[in-house]
Amino acid sequence: MIVSVIGLGYIGLPTAAVLASRQVEVIGVDVSQHAVDTINKGEIHIIEPELDVLVRAAVQTGHLRATTTPEPADAFMVAVPTPFKGDHEPDLSYIESAAKAIAPLLERGNLVILESTSPVGATEKMMQWMQEVRPDLTFPTFGFDDSADISVAHCPERVLPGHIVRELVDNDRIIGGVTTKCAEQARELYKIFVKGDCLVTDCRTAELSKLVENSFRDVNIAFANELSLISDKLGINVWELIRLSNRHPRVKILQPGPGVGGHCIAVDPWFIVDSAPEQSRLIHTARLVNDSIPSFILDKIRQAAENKDKEIADLTIACLGLAFKPDIDDLRESPALNIAQQVGLMGFGRLMVVEPNICKLPSGFDAATVNLVELDAAMEKADVVVLLVDHSPFKAMDLGLLSGKQVVDTRGIWAGAKCEVD
């Protein structure tokens, strides 16, 4: 069996490598020549624990190879980005390109699976795009178990960045077919590497289930973030508040932070809001609450700077962390990056950025006043320290280094937000 994985990013590459580790012949396809060349050398272009070993083995044994041009296969798995555009409307253009790129290669009996997180209806839309290119082939009709030449399903990825390799194998999977036959065919493929249950449903339910999972988390994080705003107003330490409240047997409040980042939780709820705006009031409000947090943190930073008896231009500030969550290099939709960039415009004499998982500052910073530095250097010079990401080295840091500095701890890993550590 030959499987082609379209899109070799955070989901496609681990999926391709895990399948290859089960002796399946995998052809990975990506538009980035750099990604393709890196993978063909047995290396990886992203940071994800355990992935390097898996990819190296898959390439060395000849089970995985990458290319920029799609090739025929028995099954195609599409794992491309689904960002939003305009006023938070889903942008399906990457799925459209993928569908049109594989359509000319399709043969009777092929299976096409959409893994990308998508709004309800996207799997059928992808099918339509393929049908337009291939009127000679028959495609299934939603809910009708007629026999079509091509099977189409939606199997949303649900792995947690930082734990992708383990979760790809262990998590249960939702397998949504355009028809039951499509779902069964897709299930056979996932059973090759998934140890969790493969739960069969229709493609529309599968689409919404993925969006709902991420919206559930977004709403719960918004609750924690709202507690942080309330506690700030009432002069209460939110970290202690949550720690104590969570001692109730049925309460499990998540952690506040500098906002919600990543390409999933901050994006997917909008797909629900876009398709049912009147009905998704809570989901919509949660998004607004989470998106408002960076400006609250910027106010805290301004206050911290004012507490120092110096002009802002004479102060050095350190921002610790740019990634959207701990111990990864992923800066997509990162509130930490957004906040650090805004701090760069506040007029501090110098901004020192510490991000142990990258080696070059991304764009959006003024090279004259901003540097990417090691933690020790930042701690030596900074008057104000802003902790934006709970990376392991920051958690392990000697708290004595914060002595005499103004500290804004957005993750609660030190003494709590807005404290002067003396």
Ligand code: SAJ
């Ligand atoms: N966050 C908080 N407080 C918390 C937990 C998270 O502020 O208590 C923030 C994080 O700092 C980060 C953001 O939320 O900025 C998202 O992080 P995350 O770890 O909750 O989730 P992701 O985006 O890395 O992965 C999510 C996962 N979905 C769920 O847990 C329901 C993952 O399983 C999905 O596969 C992934 O989205 C995806 O690709 O959709």
